[in-house]
Amino acid sequence: MAYQNLISEVKEHILYLTINREKALNALNKDTLAELADVVAFANKTDEVRGVIITGAGEKAFVAGADIKEFADYNGKQGKELAKRGQEQVFDAIENATKPFIAAINGFALGGGLELAMACHMRIAADNARLGLPEVTLGLIPGYGGTQRLTQLVGKGKAIEMITTANMITAADALAFGLVNHVVPQADLISKAEEILNLVKQRAPLAVSAAIKSVIAAVNNHNGYATEIEAFGKCFETADFKEGVAAFVEKRKAIFKGK
Template identity: 55%
Template sequence: MSMYENILISTQGQTAIVTINREDKLNALNMQTLSELSAALDEIAADSTVRGVIITGQGAKAFVAGADIKEFLDQTAMEASALSRYGQEHVMNKIHHFGKPVVAAINGFALGGGLELALACHMRIAVSSAKMGLPEVSLGIIPGYGGTQRLTHLIGRGKALEMILTADMITASEAKEFGLINHFVETYEELMEKTLAILERTYTRSSTALAAAIEAVNVGLEDSSRGYEAEIHLFGKCFGSADMKEGVAAFLEKRKPNF
């Protein structure tokens, strides 16, 4: 893996751990960090030894406390749109469509662009002390990295609009109740243990099938009229894979599959 200035990448078994490493800035997302995340995701996608990804923040205070507001100063509407497009297309959408499971380990504040980063992940786990929110309207703007769309898909229009329009933060307990996160735990150690445990369960399954399942779910979210057809196509496509042959053989032979 390449070395980066604003992110750290380590591996634990088959899991790549990507840590936003700007603790003194509460891990805020500036343009350089977005660029490094995009490049790192490409590297991880191409690495056959990695089967899953954890995204987290450095330190005990913040996952990512938002975008780097200093970069907003003096931006024109056109420049701001370009920034939003870059973040969405090169980072958030890349995570959303990633062919390997990506889990956000929310170790502290996940606000603005930080919450949008977590929303782009396939699953989210948080410490109980974490706070989440989209405060953009307090700055006279709206979420620009997919937050208005992904939050609504996860928790529904009413709850999403309440969070966006009030700009209020919610607790991990509320986030779990709303369906924004999958689980919450008490400590950082438990956070990483839980996140790794979930990913490692997926490693006992077919990586071909996991990628197909992610794609099928995403197609249905983006265009519900195409979801069922995508599922039919991907279901059939799986039948041509070596994983399917191994999975069926293992089932009939009453043994664990070797994926």
Template identity: 55%
Template sequence: MEYKNIYIEEERNLGTITIDRPKKLNALNKATIEELHVAFKELDADKNIKAIIITGNGEKAFVAGADISEFAHFSEKEGGVLAAKGQELLFDFIAHLSTPVIAAVNGFALGGGLELAMACHFRVASSNAKMGLPEVSLGVIPGYGGTQRLPQLVGKGRAMEMIMTAGMISAEQALDYGLVNYVVEPEDLMPLCTKLASKISNNSPVAIAHAINAINAGYSFNTNGYAAEIEAFGACFGTNDFKEGTTAFLEKRKANFPGS
């Protein structure tokens, strides 16, 4: 696929996706969501890629929101389809991806941008980041998982306040809330994300994929998270990664995981 709104860089075991719409503050439109879906799918299928970083071009914005001009005229039915399709193609897709995804939040992460960051497995923010879900100021609510993932990350009360006031919080507040794992200066954002991705890549990709599924199960209303963990734990014993990991430990050497 020829990408017009994003670009991908691959180095060693790391894939980096950059949303490249700086004139629109990297706002998400339909085409960008579709391109991101394809990019994540391709990187996830590449066995050499052990971790993925997603960021926005420039220091002004990670993603400043959805492209409002695309849906301002939509009917009720069209609005519902927009949310359902977006969640299927991108937000839920990322959340359940077997390859770990780190959001490098540089600048504004608003509306769909914050929802995109929250769909990732964890987040690192630059000190100039601003985050919020301002949808109610437009007469709508978050539709890409924001009303569900924000309470899971920051708690119900803080999520209610953020959504109902439509306000923004600083990077330091986001760190205090547990919305991001780290806050660093802008020039240190990608180096830290790369360092974290490198640490991830040293571990078993099969075990990590099972861990992602088990953790997600704990936040699902129709799945028993403990049962999912037990099943995933047992499944690990049948993998070559388990054999290599335990053998390397007993032989006091570094594991070389085959990823199977």
């Protein structure tokens, strides 16, 4: 897949996605968001992809925010549409994806960059990473789901503090607050993400998707219990369930096919 602002490659069932605007600290402009929407859709519909790793080009930034110049002159209606379109096409699409997305945070994750990382199902931060939502310094608030997802991850009090002070936090603080899953040296960032996805790849793909859907339903108040019950029942109808049980009984490794 050829993009202007992304580098995208599938290797061993993992889609490696790099936001490639290093000179702009990988800021999210309209074109980059459109390309992200396209690649998320590709990942969802392609059986070859079992998981996705998103990172930023270079060693300074994962994504240092949105491209402010593009919306500096917007009115209220345009601003609302910007947030709605971005959330639906990119951020919500990642969160609701059928494959696990891991954000490999290799530097600054600010504003829309942190919102992108929070939309992913897991986050791994390099030990030099800095994270924050500085929108109030521009007279704005986070518009790509930041107020919602940060609250889900770190709780109301810490979310309000981070958003209203606009202060950046360290990777170590992000780990302590529950904002990231792991902190590793930058050189180990991608390999840690691969380690997790290589474990996920050994599991039943339809069950993995059902588990993600059920967890997301819980945090988004979409009747998570009912979603879990429905998804649990559907798992019994899959060939992978029969294979998993047979492998357990026969004391061998299961070979799942996502069917």
